[in-house]
Structures are given as C-alpha cells and as structure tokens.
Amino acid sequence: MHTSILSFILALIFALSVNAHWKAPTHHNGYLNYTTIPGLFLQDSPTTNASTFNFTASNFGLIPRRYPSDSTWPNPSPGAGKPTQWQRLTHHITSLNTHSPPNVRYALLYLGRHGEGYHNAAEAFYGTPAWNCFWAERDGNGSVVWADAEITPTGAQQALAVNVFWKSLIPEGVPLPQSYYTSPLRRCLETANLTFGGLELPRGREFKPTVKEGFREGISAHTCDRRGTRTAIREAYPGYGIEAGFTEVDELWEKGHAETSGDQDLRSKEVLDEVLGGDGSTFVSVTSHSGEIASLLRVLGHQEFSLSTGAVIPVLVKVTTLKSAPATSTYEAFTSVSTCAMAPTVTAASCNDCSCCK
Numbered sequence: 001m002h003t004s005i006l007s008f009i010l011a012l013i014f015a016l017s018v019n020a021h022w023k024a025p026t027h028h029n030g031y032l033n034y035t036t037i038p039g040l041f042l043q044d045s046p047t048t049n050a051s052t053f054n055f056t057a058s059n060f061g062l063i064p065r066r067y068p069s070d071s072t073w074p075n076p077s078p079g080a081g082k083p084t085q086w087q088r089l090t091h092h093i094t095s096l097n098t099h100s101p102p103n104v105r106y107a108l109l110y111l112g113r114h115g116e117g118y119h120n121a122a123e124a125f126y127g128t129p130a131w132n133c134f135w136a137e138r139d140g141n142g143s144v145v146w147a148d149a150e151i152t153p154t155g156a157q158q159a160l161a162v163n164v165f166w167k168s169l170i171p172e173g174v175p176l177p178q179s180y181y182t183s184p185l186r187r188c189l190e191t192a193n194l195t196f197g198g199l200e201l202p203r204g205r206e207f208k209p210t211v212k213e214g215f216r217e218g219i220s221a222h223t224c225d226r227r228g229t230r231t232a233i234r235e236a237y238p239g240y241g242i243e244a245g246f247t248e249v250d251e252l253w254e255k256g257h258a259e260t261s262g263d264q265d266l267r268s269k270e271v272l273d274e275v276l277g278g279d280g281s282t283f284v285s286v287t288s289h290s291g292e293i294a295s296l297l298r299v300l301g302h303q304e305f306s307l308s309t310g311a312v313i314p315v316l317v318k319v320t321t322l323k324s325a326p327a328t329s330t331y332e333a334f335t336s337v338s339t340c341a342m343a344p345t346v347t348a349a350s351c352n353d354c355s356c357c358k
C-alpha cells in the first residue's frame with residue numbers, strides 16, 4: 001500500500017520533471033509578424049560570407065547608399081556638414097515609422113554574441129564529441145569551471161574591442177540603443193558590462209539593461225546553459241534591471257534533457273513579442289548567444305548568419321500587427337540527451353551526437 005503510494009508520487013515527480021518546458025508568458029492582442037528588411041547591411045545579403053566577415057572592419061556592415069528619405073533630411077544649422085551614412089540611416093528609419101500605417105513599425109536590433117567563455121575554450125581543447133558527450137555535462141575539470149561559464153581574458157578583450165568600436169561610431173551619429181537586454185547567463189552579463197561600460201551615452205540612451213530569461217542560450221544538458229540565481233545576478237550587477245516574473249532559481253534547465261529547437265524558436269518569438277510589442281524603442285541592443293541569435297534570426301526572417309564570439313549583427317525589422325494569429329504551435333517536453341560514460345577519444349564530427357562511444 002505504502003509502496004504503491006510512494007511509487008505513484010515518484011512517477012508524478014518524474015512526469016512533472018520531464019515535462020518541464022518554457023512557460024509562455026502573457027499574450028498580446030493581435031499577432032506580431034516579423035520581416036527583415038534587406039539591403040541596408042551586408043549581413044542580410046546572400047553573397048556575404050559569415051565565416052570571414054568582420055563587422056568592425058566594415059562599419060557594422062552598413063552599406064553606403066542613398067535612401068528615399070535623404071531628400072527630406074532636415075538641415076539644422078547653416079554650416080552644418082553633410083549628414084553621415086549613420087545619420088541618414090537614422091532619418092530613414094524614423095521616416096519609415098512616421099509614414100507607416102498604425103499597425104506597422106520598424107526597429108533596428110543590434111544582436112551581440114558574448115565574448116569567448118570558458119566553455120568555448122574547453123570545447124576547443126577537448127574537441128566537440130568529448131565535450132558534448134562527457135565534459136559539458138560536468139561543472140568543470142578541476143582546474144577550470146564552465147558551469148554558467150564566465151568569459152575568458154580573450155572574451156573580455158573581444159568585448160572591449162566592441163566597446164572601442166561603439167566609441168568610434170558615436171561621432172558618426174550611429175543610432176545608439178534606447179533599450180538594452182541581456183541573457184541571464186554570466187557570459188552575457190559580463191559582455192554587456194564591458195561592451196557598454198564607460199561610453200558617453202546621451203540621455204535616454206543610458207546603459208540600463210534588463211535581464212530577460214527568453215534571451216538565454218538554447219537549453220541543453222550542458223552546465224554552461226544553467227543560469228545562476230536571481231539573487232546572484234542582482235548582487236553581481238546591481239545596476240541591471242531584471243524582468244518581472246524572473247524566478248529565483250533556474251526552473252528550466254534539467255539534467256540530462258534539452259529544449260527542442262522548435263521550442264527555442266517559440267520562446268524566441270515570445271521574447272521578441274515582449275520587447276517589440278511592449279517597449280516603444282526603435283533601437284534595441286540584445287546580448288545573447290550563438291544558438292539563441294540563430295533562433296532569433298529565424299523568427300525575424302533573416303538569413304542564417306553565424307556569429308563568432310564577440311560579434312554583433314544589426315537587423316532592421318518590420319513589425320506588422322495582424323488581427324489574427326496563424327495556428328500556433330505548442331511547447332513540447334524536453335528531449336533526453338545522449339552522453340557517454342567515459343570521454344570518447346573519437347574526434348570526428350560524426351560523433352558530435354555521441355553515437356560512437358557506447
């Protein structure tokens with residue numbers, strides 16, 4: 001009798017734990033439909049090679065060109081020089097918003113990947129099969145910790161290089177972010193801090209980021225994707241805001257389980273809806289991860305464009321509020337992840353899925 005109650009309770013706990021998934025937050029009236037407007041940045045052109053592209057060497061990828069709004073550039077003071085490309089871009093986006101119907105608006109997103117973390121260095125050190133199938137499920141190897149990985153000195157240098165880059169663009173009239181968001185994982189909290197620290201930002205553009213769960217990395221069984229507590233984030237970065245409803249402990253990460261990429265895209269859509277539906281900003285910075293930015297780009301209808309550590313991509317998004325939503329997909333349970341009992345010695349990419357180490 002007692003045994004059967006106990007096993008029932010255990011089965012219930014098991015069922016609840018394997019069914020954990022992203023909890024969809026509040027819904028909006030209408031459906032926000034996203035389209036990327038190409039032709040402004042090299043990164044949205046199919047002829048740009050992401051693996052060799054250097055965004056700091058190419059002015060963020062901004063294409064030198066005319067915009068239909070150039071002729072209405074306001075000439076503020078006699079003797080003021082010709083507007084820069086960045087000033088004309090800002091005017092272009094402002095004009096698009098002025099002339100768009102009430103259910104359409106445009107926003108420029110700056111999506112930045114964190115600088116190199118200890119988990120990136122460890123994956124390079126061990127090779128992907130041994131990393132995925134053995135080491136990544138552990139917190140570290142005795143000398144290095146990669147659970148909720150911090151950035152390495154190289155990663156910090158990358159973030160500081162982006163800081164120097166932003167500094168160089170301010171006199172060019174780059175449209176600075178009006179709001180800033182970051183993933184709750186330490187590598188992003190740190191990257192955002194170094195990227196935007198010490199910049200002379202005007203009023204209304206101050207670096208006051210909001211930590212948002214929805215911008216975290218794809219939730220894998222790797223410990224680098226398990227976040228710290230709300231209290232730890234608050235104590236380490238007292239100047240950061242934390243979104244309402246952010247739980248004290250990480251309720252999403254699950255040992256041995258992973259979010260599906262379909263679920264990841266659903267929550268990317270949800271977090272974009274919160275930001276683009278709720279925040280009136282036209283210029284928005286997001287500090288996130290390679291897998292999560294890839295998901296955001298899919299949801300935004302942008303071509304695939306993989307970012308190296310520390311890289312940032314600008315995306316002009318057209319947001320159309322539609323009356324009816326298409327049939328919505330629902331969240332699924334996390335899937336079980338394969339691992340190996342011992343670190344595999346195979347280094348071939350064909351073993352990245354741990355199929356060759358049984």
Ligand SMILES: *[C@@H]1O[C@H](CO)[C@@H](O)[C@H](O)[C@H]1NC(C)=O
Binds near residue numbers: 034300
């Ligand atoms: C909705 O977005 C998709 C993908 O970007 C696009 O193809 C489609 O034209 C958009 N629909 C409307 C009505 O804006």
Ligand SMILES: *[C@@H]1O[C@H](CO)[C@@H](O)[C@H](O)[C@H]1NC(C)=O
Binds near residue numbers: 049050051052
């Ligand atoms: C992009 O560049 C990489 C590295 O130089 C090269 O291996 C790859 O073939 C290029 N891809 C395309 C589509 O040109």
Ligand SMILES: *[C@@H]1O[C@H](CO)[C@@H](O)[C@H](O)[C@H]1NC(C)=O
Binds near residue numbers: 054055056057058
């Ligand atoms: C990108 O270009 C900058 C110059 O703007 C250079 O300092 C940097 O080393 C380059 N980065 C890479 C990864 O080649």
Ligand SMILES: *[C@@H]1O[C@H](CO)[C@@H](O)[C@H](O)[C@H]1NC(C)=O
Binds near residue numbers: 122142
């Ligand atoms: C732990 O991993 C790092 C690479 O991230 C490596 O440099 C170090 O030697 C490893 N330590 C041990 C004890 O194996």
Ligand SMILES: *[C@@H]1O[C@H](CO)[C@@H](O)[C@H](O)[C@H]1NC(C)=O
Binds near residue numbers: 198236
């Ligand atoms: C960056 O973090 C340091 C300490 O961790 C803090 O003193 C500083 O105010 C932060 N800067 C910004 C811009 O958040």
